[in-house]
Amino acid sequence: MRFVNILIVSVLMFGIYSCQPKQAKKVENQISVSILPQKYFVERIAGNDFQVNILIPPGGSPATYEPTPMQMEQVAKSVAYFKIGHIPFENTWMNNMIEAAGEIKVYNLSKGIELVRGPEVQHGDHFHEGGIDPHTWSSPKAVIQIVKNLYAGIVELAPEKKETYKKNLDQFLSELEMLDKKSAEVFAEAEHKSFMIFHPALTYLARDYGLNQIPIELHGKEPSPAHMQHLIGEAEKHDIKVVFIQKQFNKENAEVIAKEIKAEVIQIDPLNEDWMAEMKSIINHLKGEA
Known part of the structure; x- marks a missing residue:
């Protein structure tokens, strides 16, 4: 049934884009992300400078959620996609979304994180990719690396705001490092x-x-x-x-x-x-x- 649903959405997307004479017009400051916490990270660094298109809505599961044609169209209008990395939603849909989007930059926010790996695990009707646990945003220590990756991507999109974004990054990192330190101390005891x-x-x-x-x-x-x-x-x-x-x-x-x-x-x-x-x-x- 999941394969059928994917096929239906893919056919709908083909219909949408085959009927258009050119790719969807890009919205200069629109970016797409997979999950809601990423919107928080973006806003801590860039404020309201970017329109953030979130693919998985409140209550949706990264394991089973299937994007609507309208959401896919919003990805096509985005100048960049910031993937959280390795969640089943991205494994299933990323290639289709990027192909439909045409010119779009893709950034992997889990880059540089020491990933937790184990035997390939089935969750319902999907498998975690190569045994990788995808929940990198569940730890302050890992999020420090996530936001550094995010900052690098955002500065690439808006280099003229680098100084402002760096100040915001430093403030956010200070809070994350404090939470990391306090967590380490509390759980050690x-x-x-x-x-x-x-x-x-x-x-x-x-x-x-x-x-x-x-x-x-x-x-x-x-x-x-x-x-x-x-x-x-x-x-x-x-x-x-x-x-x-x-x-x-x-x-x-x-x-x-x-x-x-x-x-x-x-x-x-x-x-x-x-x-x-x-x-x-x-x-x-x-x-x-x-």
């Missing part, structure tokens, strides 16, 4: 370093600050009764106090486990546009202060 989460979206946070992320999903699927029992045992073994559930997923399994181990279910949204506020909230929940 933490008594409990394990947490449970439905979909493993905090892999880079766990890796960078010595935490143990235990996902409820089993190879991208709802856990079986046997696996649920295993998870309850793991939660008791690691004295889990927090069970995270992303707002895009059903809370039922997380609530069953939390009830058994007397833990708190906390809904989070790693795709929140206000990345800084969400990241601080997640860190506070992990250290037991929220």
Whole structure:
């Protein structure tokens, strides 16, 4: 069914562009991004200098979302696409979007980040590319590199604003480095370093600050009764106090486990546009202060 949907959108896009005598007219200051946190990053560096076309809307999943023909047309009008890197949405759609867009610069914001790799993992009807965990924006340390990459791309698009953007970058980096330092200090002293989460979206946070992320999903699927029992045992073994559930997923399994181990279910949204506020909230929940 997913293949059929992709084929339908591709045919619609072919129809849109084959009926046009030339490529869509570029909007000089329009750029496209994949996820909402990227809009926050852009605005921290460039303010409102760019119109940001976001492909995955609030509530959409980077694993399963399929762009509309209108969204594809907005990509075609953009002068650049800033991909977050390696999310299934980009793996599936990037070639089609770039081909339809014609003249467009593409920047990979995960460039230079030490990627978390493992065995190729299936999540529903897709696989994480080459076993790469795509959730690079889940860690302040990784986001420091993301925004440096973003700054380099934005300056290339608007070199006349380099000085202003550099001041904004330095201010943002100062905040990120402070959050990184405080997180490292807090988690180094933490008594409990394990947490449970439905979909493993905090892999880079766990890796960078010595935490143990235990996902409820089993190879991208709802856990079986046997696996649920295993998870309850793991939660008791690691004295889990927090069970995270992303707002895009059903809370039922997380609530069953939390009830058994007397833990708190906390809904989070790693795709929140206000990345800084969400990241601080997640860190506070992990250290037991929220």
